[in-house]
Amino acid sequence: VLKKIAIYGKGGIGKSTTVSNMAAAYDNSTFVIGCDPKADTTRTLVGKRIPTILDTMRDNTQPELEDIVYEGYNNTLCVESGGPEPGVGCAGRGVIVAMNLLDKIGAFDNDPDLVIYDVLGDVVCGGFSVPLREDYADEVYIVTSGEYMSLYAANNIAKGIKKLNGKLGGIICNCRNVKNEVEVVTEFASLISSKIMGIIPRCELVQTSEYKASTVVETFPDSSQSKIYSELINNIMNNQEFSTPTPMGIEEFEEFFYSYV
Ligand code: ADP
Ligand code: SF4
Ligand code: MG
DSSP states (O other): OOEEEEEEOOTTSSHHHHHHHHHHHOOSOEEEEEOSTTOOSSHHHHSSOOOOHHHHHHHOSSOOHHHHOEEETTTEEEEEOOOOOTTSSOHHHHHHHHHHHHHHTTTTTTOOSEEEEEOOSSOOSHHHHGGGSTTSOSEEEEEEOSSHHHHHHHHHHHHHHHHTTOOEEEEEEEOOOOTTHHHHHHHHHHHTTOOEEEEEOOOTHHHHHHHTTOOHHHHOTTSHHHHHHHHHHHHHHHOOOOBOOOOOOHHHHHHHHHTOO
16 A cells, blocks of 8 residues: 545535545545545445445444445445434444454455545544544545635644644645635645645536536546646655644634635
């Protein structure tokens, strides 16, 4: 395995879109692990929703690799941890159960070149920090836009990474086209002792391909958006600079944000 990375960020900010397009753009073998109870990371790679580990384990306590690992576009292997039934149970626990099972049945034995965990951002609990711990992901990347809540979540994630002694590889700016967006995200990255890994424009091809349960990379391979995902994963694969983040305190964060609006 060349790299094991975890992608964190506020819900709805574009983690799964970014993860699936990066995996589609990376030509070597990639293992994609969706750790969000929404279980939609791999849908655009496989072309449909796949059964989740938690769902599978409800009917079958001893699942095998072929019950939970699905082949997706361009040399990807896809897994979804899944979530509890709405209102019942603990989603973080699902991630732990999923990780243990993947280890036990040797899901990593075929030695993929890249492992990507698509995690969450606004849940600050033990379960969702599992991929960040040793033996799972080595590097973390945070997806954010220039919006207040997204940066706020990114700052909280930086706090979590620092607590767990994780390595922050950089910030991915997924644009929502808000005022001064690239400037504000660039300054945010620098204030928490990190850097920008890539800037992804807002692009309607994302929706068009999502309707077809596909990635932009697969559906529109010659588009500039597709090239951007490809550059992003290349930057990440070549990245050797990591930091222990220096998250902002609440007041510092407010001061920083309001100096841009
Ligand atoms: P998350 O995994 O962080 O919850 P998603 O990847 O599911 O977020 O994205 C949320 C929505 O935003 C999706 O409907 C997706 O199509 C849209 N989206 C994400 N990135 C972009 C982009 N660069 N341009 C246009 N739409 C985007
Ligand atoms: Fe489980 Fe995390 Fe929710 Fe607590 S916050 S119930 S640990 S998912
Ligand atoms: Mg998602």
